[in-house]
Amino acid sequence: MARQRPHKDELLQRFTLQERLQHWVLLLSLTVLALTGFALFAHGTWIGRVLLSLEGGMAARGTIHRIFAVVLMLLAIWHLGYALFSARGREQLRALVFRREDAVAFRQLLAYYLGKRRELPEFGRFTPMQKLQYWGAGLGSLVMIATGLVLWFHTKAMAVVPKWFFDITNIVHGYEGLLLFGLLFVWHVYIVHLSPGHLPINRAFWSGKITAGELYREHRLEYRELFGDLPPEGYEE
Amino acid sequence: MTAGLSHLLALFAASEAAPEFPRPVGVLRLVARIGIGAMLALMVAYVFLEQLAAWKRRRGNGKATTPQG
Numbered sequence: 413m414a415r416q417r418p419h420k421d422e423l424l425q426r427f428t429l430q431e432r433l434q435h436w437v438l439l440l441s442l443t444v445l446a447l448t449g450f451a452l453f454a455h456g457t458w459i460g461r462v463l464l465s466l467e468g469g470m471a472a473r474g475t476i477h478r479i480f481a482v483v484l485m486l487l488a489i490w491h492l493g494y495a496l497f498s499a500r501g502r503e504q505l506r507a508l509v510f511r512r513e514d515a516v517a518f519r520q521l522l523a524y525y526l527g528k529r530r531e532l533p534e535f536g537r538f539t540p541m542q543k544l545q546y547w548g549a550g551l552g553s554l555v556m557i558a559t560g561l562v563l564w565f566h567t568k569a570m571a572v573v574p575k576w577f578f579d580i581t582n583i584v585h586g587y588e589g590l591l592l593f594g595l596l597f598v599w600h601v602y603i604v605h606l607s608p609g610h611l612p613i614n615r616a617f618w619s620g621k622i623t624a625g626e627l628y629r630e631h632r633l634e635y636r637e638l639f640g641d642l643p644p645e646g647y648e649e
Numbered sequence: 650m651t652a653g654l655s656h657l658l659a660l661f662a663a664s665e666a667a668p669e670f671p672r673p674v675g676v677l678r679l680v681a682r683i684g685i686g687a688m689l690a691l692m693v694a695y696v697f698l699e700q701l702a703a704w705k706r707r708r709g710n711g712k713a714t715t716p717q718g
Contacts, residue, residue, distance in 0.1 A: 524702060527705060579674045583674065587684075591684075602692075607699060
């Protein structure tokens with residue numbers, strides 16, 4: 413049964429405390445990993461040298477990188493446990509699975525951006541872009557952890573895999589890291605905080621809440637499931 | 650696909666034996682750079698389209714909203 417129709421400014425809980433904590437740990441670990449990783453990746457450039465000196469040299473950089481790699485691994489275990497073994501986590505994971513409707517909605521969104529459609533398409537709990545970011549960051553982090561472990565324990569790894577495997581791992585780790593950086597620190601930050609309607613900041617990452625008006629505009633299918641077809645009180649297109 | 654992969658792996662193995670022969674690591678690095686360049690270009694194109702739509706909408710009714718991603 414649909415809940416009572418909310419006012420457009422009423423705050424609705426979207427992310428739980430545990431989900432926000434996972435996001436904060438991911439943000440912290442990936443930021444440090446990106447800074448310490450890029451220092452090695454671009455050690456021959458001026459920015460690489462500046463980062464290396466700020467991080468206390470090559471040895472200290474490696475230690476910091478490994479400490480936060482462990483943080484990322486623990487987070488991966490925490491998140492997998494949450495997503496697979498809690499009711500709320502499973503529900504979120506199901507909502508994040510790509511469906512045929514996502515491709516349709518994305519095409520409609522592009523048509524809207526190109527001026528060939530008047531209305532925004534209707535999205536469910538997660539938009540196709542949010543799903544892309546989640547799976548990109550999640551699978552990308554798993555690739556980084558797997559390749560990072562080979563590089564960390566390179567002496568042991570070299571005893572069982574040929575050198576070319578090690579070379580590939582090295583390239584994949586470096587460039588996948590760059591891709592992850594682009595996905596999260598450029599695209600994700602732009603879409604969540606800097607895009608029209610959200611600039612200068614979207615507070616959902618802090619409070620876990622969005623207004624009923626935002627829910628109606630950006631996740632209309634989810635809004636309808638919760639409150640029915642009528643828009644929030646006071647809402648104007 | 651499998652034959653192509655086997656060929657690539659053979660190239661890697663050959664480069665180990667004679668590093669001056671082909672440079673598959675360099676090729677892989679180039680492919681990675683092209684791939685990342687393409688991804689960045691897509692991101693920039695998305696931002697451009699969204700900003701363009703928002704600008705047109707602002708001109709139309711004074712509001713600019715886009716779906717959060």
